[in-house]
Amino acid sequence: MSPSTLGASGRDPAEITVEAVRDGTVDIADLRIHPDQLVHQAEVAEAHENPQLGANFRRAAELASLPDEQVLALYDALRPYRSTADELRAHADSLSETGAVLNAALFREAAEVYARRGLLRR
């Protein structure tokens, strides 16, 4: 679909050979998908009648540059009874600041619905 795709680190996957891996010059980060590529995949999904899959890829594009630990922590914060509404909104604010506006919206929505359905930390 997009033949010359660079990884999140900016490295060309064509350079990533088994020899390069053996030589220790490849980092797992070189094999991370670039946010732009996820936006491209969102466009493909939308063109194939699945706007929700597209929205998922757009949220993923925002997360692509976050460290693993932060992503895992954010996931945990959204699980039931883990966070107060303020904590969820605080996550939303910091996500917004880094440009992750779609994920921020998800957190704000969760704060609202969790309050109504009793899913906040007590």
Next chain:
Amino acid sequence: MTTPIGRFRFMDAQLVNLDGFAVEDPSLGLIAFDAPEDPKPSLVLDRDNRVIEMDSRRSEDFDVLDEFIARHGLDLDVATEAMELDDVAFARMAVDPAVPRAEIVRLGAGMTPAKLARCLSLLRPVELGLAMTKMRARRTPSNQAHVTNRSDDPLLLAADAATAAAFGFREVETTVPVLGDAPSNAVAVSIGAAVGSPGVLVQCSVEEAIELEMGMRGLVSYAETVSIYGTEQVFIDGDDTPWSKAFLTSAYASRGVKMRVTSGGGSEALMGAAERRSMFYLEARCVALARALGSQGVQNGGIDSAAVAGSVPGGVRSLMAENVMVMVRNLEACTGNDALMSESHVRRTSRTLPILLAGSDYVCSGFGSIQRYDNMFGPSQWNSEDVDDFLVMQRDWGVDGGLRTAAEPRVAELRTRAVDAVRAVYRHLGLGDFTDTWAAQAVDAAGSKDVPAADLMTPLVASRIIRETAVTMLDVVAALYETGFEDEAGRILAMLKARVAGDYLQTAAIFDEDMRILSLVTDPNDYAGPGTGYVPTSARQSEIDTIRQQRSLEDLRAEQAGYRSDDLTVEDVSGTQAAGNDPRDVVIGVSPAVGREIWRTLSGLSVVDALRELLAGLEEEGCVGRVIRVNDTIDLGMIGLTAARLAGSGIGIGLQGKGTALIHRRDLPPLANLELYSVAPSVDARAYRQLGINAGRHAKGATPEPARNAYSDEAIEARYHTKVVALVGIERACSEPGALPQQLAVQR
């Protein structure tokens, strides 16, 4: 208590009666379709195009599922049109080949869960099949295997993953009996799968956060066990909300890792919180939610609760309808046939067959490619003992269920290489050492019970080291390369590199063996009636057709030639025999191929031995036997009659090369006889002796008690008819009209 009559004692003892069957009970959610309290479909929007009522519930009363579906899951531009459409009209469109898949997808996107449930509950079984053929996302069907074992033995996991890949599975799912073993299992299965084939997707099913972490480190290439449920209570009990699941879905995509969610009818009833709704309606909520979350696909069709659905009327149909619903929502369908839902082979075949025939993105969402006892998900609907059955069913119907025959030497070679590769990598990375005995047992094993040498601490220690020293799949690639497994290193690296492009994140994506992606985008289903849609390539059709058990005429000829004997020779080449005068003279007529191309009967006895028994039986009665070969007919009646007409006693024996035999008398019409031994595979040496004795008694004018044909409840025709066709063909080729009989000599 009175004892039931014998007929019912016998019926009660059948396997199907080990299954549980429930009286339909909506109060417990034990109802497949249309519970009295299933909501009436509705969708009301306010002036700002916000959903204020869905499926008879006002937005202030929405639970978390309603809320998420209403906010994210529906195409509101098409909703009015879709909700006004008559249920039957939509159901007809779903099966009508003239209505394109895209149109069903467009309208389905605007339908609420209750609406789509109503429409699809109208489809009869065969209509579900048609809808599945038309609506599945990917054109090319595929299949997924479970690869696990009781001891998390890395060598056996690798050998079994390579075996699964050899049999054609394009996804392999593992899990653990011991949570701490997960990283080791993921590494071992990934190596094994890479030995078996390029492009096999691998996942390790564990707790959500741990599974995500393994995905991030490249230890797995997809995730599936992201469970969702149809009622709020059960969803929250599963320690997630639709928002956390949506985030998780994006987290996987952010690392370029494919994922699908798991649901399935009956799970809510199983957990005692079905809210008096039908299984199909609750599943409709799950599927709508899956689409709303942005998951590319769904594994459903009961899964762990398939037996719950199977216990109620129409439940098996509802399982297939769930799969079709996923397809209508434009998602990848991994169509159950996963957890074993019946003790009965008839019933589990009945449950799976319609889906195998219709074709699915993954016919099974977990074919147990290993032993039942080794399946740490629990026994599957299909297990390693069923691989040949499944291959034969594919061949019977000429359909692609994703599997292919693998030759034994090839599988032996792959298993050895998989075991060697894991040993090399674990040693190289300091994860563990394996004895030669262990390795040899793992290569040969049908299951973990055959690997007593396995040490249970090894996977645990390996996993701890993987975690503590942050081993990634790149380290595994380097280790494979360093230890001489360059192809496998390249294959695993290729899977990691696929993350960068992300093309396999698209709906229903798998890799073929050339690492080409087959998905909704690259391989869209274009079924539009007979003559359209997926057709296997001729190479693939040949894989489906060519099972290892098939035999040709040449195979049979060679097998027969292997039993050739010098003890049966032509004595009189003149071809002219006068009828005997001796009243003790009994003639044994054999068919044209005997002593030329046919040497062994279907019972496994050599033709020469059969003749020796006949001659000995005649001798016991004081008669003298002669053997002639009748060369102008293959009809056993005519052969026997020809022999009888040449015999001084007027009694003849007819013997076909395949072993069928009879006693004839010269004054009888050709198709009549005195005794017939028709079931050749069960005619053994003793029976031929008895036949000789009885023929001798007939020659002396006595009336012997006829021998009773051996009884068998085996599928005797299934076992032997292919051979019979070939043997008759050989006989026919040896037979020549007008050819005279020849006298044969039997070395006694």
